[in-house]
Amino acid sequence: MAKKIAVMIADGCEEIEALTPVDVLRRLGQDVDMVGLKDLAVTGAHQIKLTCDKVLDDSLLDYDMVVLPGGYQGAQNLRNSDQLMALMQKRNQAGKWNAAMCAAPMAFARYGLLNDSDYTCYPEMEKEFASDVTNGRHHEDIVVVDSSKHIITSRGPATALAYAYKIAEVLGVDPAPQKEAMLYNFLATNI
Template sequence: MPKVAVIFADGCEEIEGLSVVDVLRRLQVSCDMVGLDDIHVMGAHDIALTCDKVVGDDLLTYDMVVLPGGSGGAQRLRDSAQLQHLMQTRSEAGQWNAAMCAAPIALARYGLLTDTTFTMYPGMKDDIASETPGARFSEDMVVVDQDHKILTSRGPATALAFAFGIAEVLGVDPAPQKEAMLWNYLMK
């Protein structure tokens, strides 16, 4: 069974991170909540989160690392030299990485969006597209760039689609939870 880490930083968009954790755990995928600097994280909407562990070298052992957005959280992720090193190492090893909403700014800073198709929160794409060689923005809800093993999504309302996309990329069929969580009803 795949193993996923979702990285939480102060100021994160809670729904984006917790939706991924919730959906993956419902699908029996091992999913750890990992604090950027501490196991105690305060989300952008004053929701206190308690993570399972703190960022460390074991991030290299996960099948996918996920970065939720939220402006403050995304900036903290972007500015972490330790996380940058780990994510670059993961990318060089051909491992999957994902980010949504504002968090692709971190992937761009790390150099992981070069020549990649991506999506993110509206209004933020121009900074990445202009500063990242070959980066191509898409308005799709979820974008999977198979060549670079990068998965991105738009924002809070796309969190479930993002989580289902992560499961699919990892070879886990999300169909049972799409039905159980009323996703199929919503999409009608």
């Protein structure tokens, strides 16, 4: 049975980070919704127009995974949403998986999700939200999974494929066929 994944999309999002998980997880046969923070129509950080499947509502609690892309403005918009914060805190309390990359861990920091957690983010970004995190442990790995907190984090645009594949793995979906088909394995050994 396919897993349900929501990718939160806000104005100013980093398009690569928003669309890569959608693309990879749909290729892997998963049920992925692009969820607009406020509207179905969103403009990314590089003026790419995105059309979401739905707008944020309480159904966010029903997803197996919620994914937050970065992009500084987009991450700020996600961070500043009290509605999203309340839903993400409920998801966290229920032990559901959540993921954020690049600048988006700033939202997790505000929500309290990074407390006592291992995480990563865009270089130096952790300094911006350090005062919002209690006993968090920042790492410089490409992707960091904190299984005890049900959180996945990643660094930035170039790590979007590794992030998407890790999301699949955590959800019990084997990404190996797509890693091969999308030439990820070739890239990993030749870069």
